[in-house]
Amino acid sequence: MTAATSSDTSEHPLLSAREISWRPGERTVVGPLDLAVHRGEALAVVGPNGAGKTSLLRLLTGLLTPGTGELALEGRPFREFHRKELARRIAYVPQLRPIRVPLAVEDVVLLGRYPHLRPLQMAPEAADFRAVAEALAVVDIEDLRHRPVDELSGGERQAVYIAAALAQEAELLVLDEPTTHLDPRHQREIASLIPRLRRDAGRTVVFATHDLNFASLTATRVVALRAGRVLADACPGEMMTPEILEKLFDARFEIVRPGERPVTLLRLEP
Amino acid sequence: MASAARDRTTSRPGRTLVVLACLWLAVLVLAPLAGSTAVSPAEALEPGTTAATIVWQIRLPRVLLALLAGGALAVSGMGFQTLFRNSLAEPYTLGVAGGAALGAVLALHLTPHLVAGWLSSGAAPGSWEGLAGFGAVATASFAGALGATGLVVGLAVRRRGIETATLLLAGIAVSFSCSALILFIQYLSDSTQTFRMVRWMMGGLAVVGFREVLWLAPWVVAGAAVLLALRWDLNLLLTGEELAASRGVDLGRLRLAILGVTSLMVGAMVAVTGPIGFVGLMVPHMLRRWTGSDHLFLTPACLLGGGVFLALCDLAARTVMAPAELPVGVLTALLGGPFFLWLLLARRGDG
Numbered sequence: 187m188t189a190a191t192s193s194d195t196s197e198h199p200l201l202s203a204r205e206i207s208w209r210p211g212e213r214t215v216v217g218p219l220d221l222a223v224h225r226g227e228a229l230a231v232v233g234p235n236g237a238g239k240t241s242l243l244r245l246l247t248g249l250l251t252p253g254t255g256e257l258a259l260e261g262r263p264f265r266e267f268h269r270k271e272l273a274r275r276i277a278y279v280p281q282l283r284p285i286r287v288p289l290a291v292e293d294v295v296l297l298g299r300y301p302h303l304r305p306l307q308m309a310p311e312a313a314d315f316r317a318v319a320e321a322l323a324v325v326d327i328e329d330l331r332h333r334p335v336d337e338l339s340g341g342e343r344q345a346v347y348i349a350a351a352l353a354q355e356a357e358l359l360v361l362d363e364p365t366t367h368l369d370p371r372h373q374r375e376i377a378s379l380i381p382r383l384r385r386d387a388g389r390t391v392v393f394a395t396h397d398l399n400f401a402s403l404t405a406t407r408v409v410a411l412r413a414g415r416v417l418a419d420a421c422p423g424e425m426m427t428p429e430i431l432e433k434l435f436d437a438r439f440e441i442v443r444p445g446e447r448p449v450t451l452l453r454l455e456p
Numbered sequence: 457m458a459s460a461a462r463d464r465t466t467s468r469p470g471r472t473l474v475v476l477a478c479l480w481l482a483v484l485v486l487a488p489l490a491g492s493t494a495v496s497p498a499e500a501l502e503p504g505t506t507a508a509t510i511v512w513q514i515r516l517p518r519v520l521l522a523l524l525a526g527g528a529l530a531v532s533g534m535g536f537q538t539l540f541r542n543s544l545a546e547p548y549t550l551g552v553a554g555g556a557a558l559g560a561v562l563a564l565h566l567t568p569h570l571v572a573g574w575l576s577s578g579a580a581p582g583s584w585e586g587l588a589g590f591g592a593v594a595t596a597s598f599a600g601a602l603g604a605t606g607l608v609v610g611l612a613v614r615r616r617g618i619e620t621a622t623l624l625l626a627g628i629a630v631s632f633s634c635s636a637l638i639l640f641i642q643y644l645s646d647s648t649q650t651f652r653m654v655r656w657m658m659g660g661l662a663v664v665g666f667r668e669v670l671w672l673a674p675w676v677v678a679g680a681a682v683l684l685a686l687r688w689d690l691n692l693l694l695t696g697e698e699l700a701a702s703r704g705v706d707l708g709r710l711r712l713a714i715l716g717v718t719s720l721m722v723g724a725m726v727a728v729t730g731p732i733g734f735v736g737l738m739v740p741h742m743l744r745r746w747t748g749s750d751h752l753f754l755t756p757a758c759l760l761g762g763g764v765f766l767a768l769c770d771l772a773a774r775t776v777m778a779p780a781e782l783p784v785g786v787l788t789a790l791l792g793g794p795f796f797l798w799l800l801l802a803r804r805g806d807g
Contacts, residue, residue, distance in 0.1 A: 268704075269706060271704075272704070273704035278698075278699070285541070287695050288694065289695070290748075293750060297692050298703070300705070303688060347699075
């Protein structure tokens with residue numbers, strides 16, 4: 187990654203949202219809220235169903251345009267970016283859905299290069315193949331490269347889409363529920379991947395999740411979203427308290443600290 | 457990594473393309489020699505003979521038209537199947553055939569004594585030249601096809617572009633309205649007119665000359681070229697619209713481009729041949745099994761394979777009942793029904 191280090195860009199957070207809100211119908215789904223994502227962070231967005239997590243991620247990637255407020259990348263408003271230009275800076279991995287994708291792993295990862303292609307360019311170039319190879323190596327799925335995506339397990343497919351986002355060579359990765367529907371082994375693999383993406387690949391990561399322990403173990407910062415508003419914004423150690431979590435989910439939790447990071451346990455009594 | 461790129465040209469999709477190109481050329485050379493009476497290559501090359509006239513003036517343009525029309529159907533079927541992410545989509549899904557048929561039926565009703573260039577059976581001589589130098593029927597049909605598509609797109613346009621689900625519903629609505637209007641016009645027409653309307657709607661490649669071929673070729677070649685240039689966009693659509701949009705694809709513009717290109721291609725084709733069914737549904741499916749879904753290979757494969765398929769169907773249509781000819785649209789529909797069932801059952805099987 188070529189992280190921009192000139193003085194004028196380092197003053198700004200990588201991504202900043204100011205007073206943004208999104209209101210597709212009668213109900214305000216997101217905001218108004220402020221949010222800054224700093225370079226090198228792993229920011230988890232947690233909250234109950236319908237809190238607006240996915241909509242917030244879609245706003246942060248530019249897929250949705252906020253009704254009010256403004257988003258900026260290194261201080262430059264989103265609207266000044268061309269679609270592909272923004273896609274070269276921000277990569278999105280939507281929630282895994284059971285759709286049939288009749289392509290090989292390598293082809294899907296290569297599609298991450300789309301924002302780097304010139305208009306009417308038919309064949310990928312050496313730089314594209316290099317980015318694909320690197321992405322497959324980081325996610326550790328080189329042995330799957332010729333397999334059809336449809337034949338893979340859910341965990342493997344999630345890895346393929348993360349690899350495609352890496353091949354996009356964007357400094358900000360936005361992942362929507364990367365561990366949903368995955369078994370514990372694949373959850374662990376994604377959980378170990380996120381710090382690797384930060385440290386080794388120099389990426390900034392924002393992800394939404396329902397798995398509080400996954401957030402606690404992998405995030406450097408957690409934003410709690412409720413009814414579209416930011417209820418709390420803190421490091422995992424401060425966020426994972428019975429008080430905040432009860433306010434967030436209307437459910438009671440117990441917090442244990444087997445190691446450095448807190449682990450949450452849902453209490454089943456009413 | 458460059459070797460991976462080189463592998464592709466010698467890969468199975470690459471080999472399939474070479475085989476299809478050879479088949480296409482073989483059909484072009486051999487199909488004009490076959491028919492109700494077979495002609496030897498020597499006879500065909502002897503100038504001035506009846507055999508040579510049949511081969512060069514009647515059968516060759518017909519085979520060329522079949523190659524172009526089949527290619528147009530398969531390429532646009534491929535485009536629709538990718539756009540709607542639905543293997544049951546076909547070129548006529550959005551009512552382009554209904555609009556074309558309505559235009560043709562209207563022209564046949566309003567011009568009872570005029571002959572459309574290609575439809576001469578049983579009608580009085582004396583032809584009326586339409587706007588494009590074609591018969592009134594072909595011109596009205598082309599206008600109807602474009603009108604129907606324009607209406608569907610207009611109905612489906614939302615503030616943020618075209619929504620696929622609305623597009624499908626609008627297509628069904630426009631198709632039904634066209635069918636109803638066609639029935640209404642048929643009810644008002646006499647039996648000769650009605651027979652010609654029904655015959656037109658069967659679709660066929662009979663009585664064409666090079667003029668029809670020259671008219672259709674640019675639409676088909678340009679349409680296939682545009683879809684080939686959209687290779688990456690179409691491949692991205694296979695992974696989902698949201699992912700495509702997040703990589704910088706302008707979905708509204710992409711949908712409009714696919715729709716515009718396929719409608720022009722299919723509208724131009726239907727104006728000449730009438731609606732020939734099921735080729736656009738069947739051929740892309742058959743070809744995906746050999747070339748895979750990468751549109752770099754699939755687009756030219758559909759252009760070649762659709763043409764070969766329709767030319768062979770037409771060859772069968774003009775030989776099985778010789779000297780009588782079966783309209784090729786009837787034959788493809790006969791093949792299409794069972795294929796459709798097989799597709800539904802096969803989908804359930806691997807689901």
